[in-house]
Amino acid sequence: MSMASTAKKEIISLQGIRKSFKVARRTAGVKQAFKSLFVRETTTVEALKDISFAINEGEIVGYIGPNGAGKSTTIKIMSGILVPDEGGCTIMGYTPWKERTAYVKEIGVVFGQRSQLWWDVPVIDSYELLRDIYKIPIPQYNRNLETLTETLELQTILNTPVRQLSLGQRMRCEIAASLLHGPRILFLDEPTIGLDAVSKIAVRQFIKRLNEETGVTVILTTHDMNDIEALADRILMIGKGTLLYDGSLSELRRRFGTQRVITVDYSVNAQPIQIPGTELMSWSPERGIYSIDTERVTIADVIAKLAQQVEIKDIAVESKPVEEIIVQLYKEHQV
Numbered sequence: 001m002s003m004a005s006t007a008k009k010e011i012i013s014l015q016g017i018r019k020s021f022k023v024a025r026r027t028a029g030v031k032q033a034f035k036s037l038f039v040r041e042t043t044t045v046e047a048l049k050d051i052s053f054a055i056n057e058g059e060i061v062g063y064i065g066p067n068g069a070g071k072s073t074t075i076k077i078m079s080g081i082l083v084p085d086e087g088g089c090t091i092m093g094y095t096p097w098k099e100r101t102a103y104v105k106e107i108g109v110v111f112g113q114r115s116q117l118w119w120d121v122p123v124i125d126s127y128e129l130l131r132d133i134y135k136i137p138i139p140q141y142n143r144n145l146e147t148l149t150e151t152l153e154l155q156t157i158l159n160t161p162v163r164q165l166s167l168g169q170r171m172r173c174e175i176a177a178s179l180l181h182g183p184r185i186l187f188l189d190e191p192t193i194g195l196d197a198v199s200k201i202a203v204r205q206f207i208k209r210l211n212e213e214t215g216v217t218v219i220l221t222t223h224d225m226n227d228i229e230a231l232a233d234r235i236l237m238i239g240k241g242t243l244l245y246d247g248s249l250s251e252l253r254r255r256f257g258t259q260r261v262i263t264v265d266y267s268v269n270a271q272p273i274q275i276p277g278t279e280l281m282s283w284s285p286e287r288g289i290y291s292i293d294t295e296r297v298t299i300a301d302v303i304a305k306l307a308q309q310v311e312i313k314d315i316a317v318e319s320k321p322v323e324e325i326i327v328q329l330y331k332e333h334q335v
Contacts (some may be wrong), residue, residue, distance in 0.1 A: 011185065011217055012055040012078070017087035019048040019073055047073040049241040060211055060218040062232030066330060070241045071221045075187055079109050092184060105134060108178030112190035115170070116177055117162045123173050124158040127180060134181040141180060148176040152206060168199030175203065185217045192227055204230045225322045239330060252325060261318045262290045262302060266310035275305050
């Protein structure tokens with residue numbers, strides 16, 4: 001794996017991508033089932049509607065949205081599996097679906113719910129088959145395999161058949177498989193789905209380290225907002241086939257995350273204290289928890305009003321969880 005260049009240039013460009021699918025439609029009942037054998041009714045579903053964005057070399061981009069939003073369709077177009085109905089897609093100078101053979105040598109793809117490893121053979125056998133498929137020079141293959149084996153801790157499982165691996169072990173092997181040929185772009189579709197907390201952290205740390213050391217560009221789709229917070233420099237949010245947001249997580253918090261939770265520990269006080277502009281979520285003789293909207297009332301004002309009535313021992317202010325911010329944005333766009 002080569003070291004990253006300091007220059008940041010545009011490496012991915014999508015312009016006005018549209019994609020529709022015809023889906024069979026059938027009403028319930030035996031009569032309708034029999035009729036559908038001869039006359040099939042279909043409806044057209046617009047998966048993507050005028051999707052446009054650009055990504056620079058070395059970025060880690062979180063591509064998020066609810067189920068059915070169009071995330072996987074976009075990834076399949078970008079990886080050359082699907083052809084759009086309209087629009088253009090240029091990645092590293094390639095049109096993915098037109099120059100697929102040359103293009104796939106420059107990308108790595110990991111689908112969390114699909115495997116690129118052969119189920120019944122040892123992991124190392126799959127790697128050697130991939131070496132031949134990608135025509136990886138032996139020195140490069142050996143060098144990359146050694147690095148990946150060490151950093152992903154694969155030493156004890158390389159000779160184990162894939163079917164005998166735990167989900168966390170298999171996911172580490174899948175990521176290694178996608179990187180053996182030294183791709184410049186890595187597409188990760190739900191890479192931590194189903195993993196335990198320890199495995200999730202290990203995968204996130206590796207992706208971050210890989211990006212920092214080699215400059216590989218990472219496109220990450222996930223429903224786990226902890227993945228996004230740990231990895232993504234930038235978020236692309238899609239809903240009903242339309243791009244809803246393109247920017248940083250911090251900017252998303254500034255725009256939609258005006259809610260704060262204030263937890264106050266104080267000397268014993270039996271009576272709940274109501275503060276105008278806040279919602280009292282919980283009260284006990286020694287602790288109160290308030291929800292506030294900083295557009296209506298400042299944190300300083302709330303603390304000052306509390307200090308006038310109780311002896312404060314400790315106070316903590318937390319931002320609204322990112323999951324709630326995302327849900328709020330979905331609701332605003334009626335996704």
